[in-house]
Amino acid sequence: MRFNLLLLFAPLSGALPLLPTSLFGLASWDVEGFARDNPLGPTTGGKGGSTVTVSTVADFKAAVTGDEPKIVLVNGELDFPSRPKIGSNKSVIGVGKTAQITGSGLDIVNATNVIIQNLKISFILDNDCITIRNSTRVWVDHNEFTSDISKGPDEYDGQVDIIRGSDWITVSWNYFHDHWKSSLVGNDANFRDIDFGHLHVTYHHNHWRNEGTRGPAGRFGHQHVYNNLYEDFLYQAIHSRSDNQVLVEGNVFRGKTREALSTYGLVIPEDSPNTCVCGDEELDGFANLGARNDWGGATVNITQVGDFVKAPYKYKLTPLLLVSPLVKFGAGVGKI
Ligand SMILES: *[C@@H]1O[C@H](CO)[C@@H](O)[C@H](O)[C@H]1NC(C)=O
Ligand SMILES: *[C@@H]1O[C@H](CO)[C@@H](O)[C@H](O)[C@H]1NC(C)=O
Ligand SMILES: *[C@@H]1O[C@H](CO)[C@@H](O)[C@H](O)[C@H]1NC(C)=O
Ligand SMILES: *[C@@H]1O[C@H](CO)[C@@H](O)[C@H](O)[C@H]1NC(C)=O
Numbered sequence: 001m002r003f004n005l006l007l008l009f010a011p012l013s014g015a016l017p018l019l020p021t022s023l024f025g026l027a028s029w030d031v032e033g034f035a036r037d038n039p040l041g042p043t044t045g046g047k048g049g050s051t052v053t054v055s056t057v058a059d060f061k062a063a064v065t066g067d068e069p070k071i072v073l074v075n076g077e078l079d080f081p082s083r084p085k086i087g088s089n090k091s092v093i094g095v096g097k098t099a100q101i102t103g104s105g106l107d108i109v110n111a112t113n114v115i116i117q118n119l120k121i122s123f124i125l126d127n128d129c130i131t132i133r134n135s136t137r138v139w140v141d142h143n144e145f146t147s148d149i150s151k152g153p154d155e156y157d158g159q160v161d162i163i164r165g166s167d168w169i170t171v172s173w174n175y176f177h178d179h180w181k182s183s184l185v186g187n188d189a190n191f192r193d194i195d196f197g198h199l200h201v202t203y204h205h206n207h208w209r210n211e212g213t214r215g216p217a218g219r220f221g222h223q224h225v226y227n228n229l230y231e232d233f234l235y236q237a238i239h240s241r242s243d244n245q246v247l248v249e250g251n252v253f254r255g256k257t258r259e260a261l262s263t264y265g266l267v268i269p270e271d272s273p274n275t276c277v278c279g280d281e282e283l284d285g286f287a288n289l290g291a292r293n294d295w296g297g298a299t300v301n302i303t304q305v306g307d308f309v310k311a312p313y314k315y316k317l318t319p320l321l322l323v324s325p326l327v328k329f330g331a332g333v334g335k336i
Contacts, residue, residue, distance in 0.1 A: 023330055028172075028316045031115075033202025033224060035139040035170035037313035043137040043170070045091030045115030046071040053095070057081070064090055074119060080104040083126065086114050094118035094143075097334035105129045112136045118333050120144040121159075128158040132166045144175045144332045145182075149234075153180040153212055153271065163187045165198040173205045175332035180212035181271070186219030189242055189282055195220040196243075202226075202311075205318070207331040208233050213271040218244040218285065224311045226250045226290070227318045229327040230298075233257040235270040237298070240285030245308040249290030252323045253298045260298035263287045291317055 021030040030036075035043040049069030054060045055076050061084045063072045069089040080103040086092060088111045094100070100120040105128055108114050112135060121129040121143060129145050132138050145159040159176050161184045162169055176182050183203075186195045199221020208215050209231040216223060219242035226248075230237050232255035240246040240263045253260045265282040272280060286306025318326055 022316065023326065026316070026322060026326055027205055027227065027318045027330070029330075029336075031139045031141070031170055032172070032315050033170040033204060033311070033313065034168045034200045035137055035202065038137065038168035038200070040112065040137055040168060043113055043115060043139045043168070045069075045113060045139070046089055047091070049089065057084075060084060064092060074099040074101075076100075077102060083107045085109055086111060086116075088112045088114065091115040091117070092119070094120070094333060099333070101129075105131065108132045108135045108138055110134050111138075115139045115141070116143060117141045118143065118336055120146075120333050122146045123148070124156065128161040130160045131158075132160070132162045132169060134164040134166060136167045138166070138169045140169070140171045140174065142173045142331070142333060142336050144177075145179060146175075146177050147179045149178050149180055149210060149212060155180070157181065158184050158214065161185075161187060162199060162201055163195075164191065165194045167198040167200050169200070170202040170204070171206060172202070173327075173331045173335070175207045175209075176211060176215075177207075177209040178211075182208065182211050182214045183216035184214050185216050185221055185223060186242070186244070189219065192220055192242070199223075199244075202315075203228060204315070205327050205331060207231075207327045208237070210234070213268070214239065217241070217271070218246060219282070220244055222308055223247075224308075226315070227323050227327070228252075229254070229324050229331075230257055230260070231255045233260075233298075235259065236262060236268055238262070238287075239271075240287050241265045241267070242282045242285060244285040245306040246285070246287045247290055247308045247311060248287055248293060250293065250317050250320055250323060252294045252320065253296040254324070255296070257296060257298040260293070260295045260300050261287060262301040263303045264301050292320055294320055294323075
């Protein structure tokens with residue numbers, strides 16, 4: 001049926017410049033949101049630079065260092081003994097369905113214009129799978145992030161954490177599953193002055209399944225969260241606190257998802273049990289609702305409505321009834 005149209009795209013998928021820009025006209029397949037439309041210019045990664053294929057840790061580290069534009073294709077599994085730092089103007093793209101990162105995760109620090117695509121990043125024990133710190137224009141697209149939820153919230157850290165005044169980021173078409181703390185935006189109430197007015201992040205067409213908290217959790221910034229599928233997001237999916245603003249639209253919540261959206265400042269004990277058993281109190285955040293969401297059986301607690309009523313860019317909104325099949329079909333690795 002309609003989805004067979006993708007077969008037409010398949011022969012093109014090795015050649016990046018020829019990638020389709022839209023999935024059946026129902027969603028953007030190209031960079032969309034804050035990573036595309038922002039005051040610094042669109043995120044292009046290593047476009048225009050040389051292409052290098054790497055299959056060892058040493059070659060990877062050499063290839064991603066520095067600011068020179070480069071497209072770094074990752075072949076097979078890389079087990080990092082420490083966290084590589086991705087420099088500016090880089091596209092880091094997994095080859096096929098088997099490119100993966102284990103051991104230590106990736107740092108994007110003091111950088112601009114970085115694309116991370118088609119990588120499975122799993123069981124990272126040293127820190128987050130990806131930490132974006134003091135960096136701008138980052139597109140995290142079509143990756144898979146997973147570990148094991150049975151060991152509690154503090155066994156593993158975040159999947160994609162965005163901190164220290166980072167800005168103009170899009171997180172799209174990722175498959176986040178079997179992990180507790182997903183995506184924290186602004187990781188410390190003490191960094192209010194650094195973070196405030198930054199942390200503009202677009203989350204769209206991500207598939208979250210069997211996760212605990214932070215889908216995402218934001219402080220001090222603005223996140224546009226649309227057309228994501230949440231299945232069994234156990235404790236709290238979207239959390240906006242400490243004067244953060246979210247615009248939430250066209251998302252679908254299913255299964256054992258307890259709380260879809262909250263702006264209540266309490267950091268629930270299921271999120272950070274290492275502080276107080278009763279949870280930590282912060283200031284409330286703000287939330288606005290755009291196109292209709294399907295909350296399933298999950299609760300919504302909006303304590304303050306903000307002024308983030310409309311995204312400052314054009315974007316393709318998928319009809320609500322098609323969000324679940326389209327996200328299941330398109331999210332994760334081996335799709336581009
Ligand atoms: C690469 O990134 C740096 C910022 O670190 C920027 O100033 C520079 O213009 C970029 N280089 C190219 C060739 O795009
Ligand atoms: C980021 O930049 C700051 C300020 O220039 C510097 O102190 C820090 O070491 C840099 N971090 C990394 C990981 O390069
Ligand atoms: C952030 O990164 C920029 C380079 O992009 C650097 O000049 C600045 O010092 C960094 N700030 C911090 C706090 O690391
Ligand atoms: C919703 O927020 C209010 C604070 O405005 C809080 O008293 C209440 O406990 C919250 N509900 C839940 C289910 O967390």
